[in-house]
Amino acid sequence: MTNSDYLLKAAIKKLSEKLKEILVEKIEEATTIAQDTPEILKKEFDILxxxxxxxxxxxxxxxxxxxxxSTNTYQDSKIKKALNAIEGINKQIDLFNKNINNPIK
Structure with missing residues (x-):
């Protein structure tokens, strides 16, 4: 084998090792995320x-x-109507009292 063959094999070997290392690291990250996901989702659901x-x-x-x-407004209008009726009755009583106190001449 020539030097270039060794260089090519070495490059392929090192690239292969590096890709495996990256792949293992990413799989570990994904596993951690997958394990944490139910807990994260539960927390978010609880907050919601x-x-x-x-x-x-x-x-x-x-x-x-x-x-x-609304109830108070309705009651207020009933109270206003009752007060107006009382005022009207008071006016009639006053008029009646005047008529009684001032006999017809």
Whole structure:
């Protein structure tokens, strides 16, 4: 064999070793990632679930506030109507009292 044959074989051998080394390293990285993936996904799912629960709670509180406001508005209008009716009755009582206190001449 000539020197160039040895150089070619040596280059192929070293390239082959380097590729195997890189391949093994990448397989180890992929294995580590694959092992960590379920845990990462679980953490992300837990975070998503918590944020959904918080948002649902916030929406429920907002709806309750709106319902309370609507109920209070309805009650306020009922109170206003009752107060107006009472005021009308008071005016009629005042008029009646005036008529009683001032006999017809």
């Amino acid at each position: 679930r918590e944020s959904i629960i918080e948002e649902a709670s916030r929406m429920e509180k907002a709806e309750n506030i709106q319902e309370n406001y």
